[in-house]
Each structure stands twice: as structure tokens, then as C-alpha cells.
Amino acid sequence: MRFLSLRLGVVLSCTLVLPALAQAPYPPGPPPAPMGYAPPCLCLKQSVDAANADMGAKNAALASARAELDQLDQQLGAARSQMNVDNPQSVAQFRQLLQQRDAAANRAGGAALTDSQAATARYNSAVGAYNNQCAGRPLPPPPPGPVACPAMP
Secondary structure, eight states: OHHHHHHHHHHHHHHHHHHHHHTSOOOOOSOOOOTTBOOHHHHHHHHHHHHHHHHHHHHHHHHHHHHHHHHHHHHHHHHHHHOOTTOHHHHHHHHHHHHHHHHHHHHHHTHHHHHHHHHHHHHHHHHHHHHHHHTTSOOOOOOSSOOBOOOOO
């Protein structure tokens, strides 16, 4: 009998307490983001996109410099086979072409190459930061209006 009354008391108390718990408000969540504020993953995604565009432009400039170098190499090969070493004008034209080729080689192996490598390193860094903080998470929709992201390194 005692066991039955204890059981009845537990059932009765659960039926009275559970509806009250169901009506309790949820604990407060994070505060809403201010207007124009972008979540960190959105800012990192924008950083990756900007670094990708910069890397594409630098790689295109490098490809252009290398194409110019290849074209001048072909011209030099053709000019070398047709050059008359006894003709000063022919030698002068060959030297001028050789100087153009050297300048193109300096561009393709110098500034264009270092710019491309630096842009690729920035892109890889941005992708690494994004993957470390945001991989596997859905990207939230962008907030309405302009987005304020802190400056990325």
C-alpha cells in the first residue's frame, strides 16, 4: 500500500510539474547582431573571395609575362638562324631583340613572379583561417545593407 501511494505521489507531482516546465521561457541566447554587422564566417568568406580574385589577377599577369617571354624566345631562335654576323644592322637588331627578351625575363621571373607568389600565400592563409573557424558550418545569409567586417591581415 505504501508503495502504491508513493507511486501515485510521483505520478501526480510529474503531471503538475511538467506543464509548468513546458511553459518556462527558454534561457536567453546570444544578443542579436547589430544592423550591418557580419558574422565572422561571412567576413572570412569575403576575405577568401577577395584573395582569390587578387590571386587570379596576379597569376594572369604572370602568365602574360611568360607568354611574352616565350614569344621573344621564338623570335630569337628564328633571328639567330637567319642572322648575318657580317652585317652590323642584323647584329644590332638581334641585340635589340635580346635586350627585349632579357627585360621580359626579368618581368616574368621578378616582379610578376613575386606578386603571384605573395597573392597565392595570402589566398592560402585566408582559406586556412576560414577552414579553421568555419569548416562544416553553414554560411548564414548576409545581413541587409552594407556589411562591416574588420580588416583582415
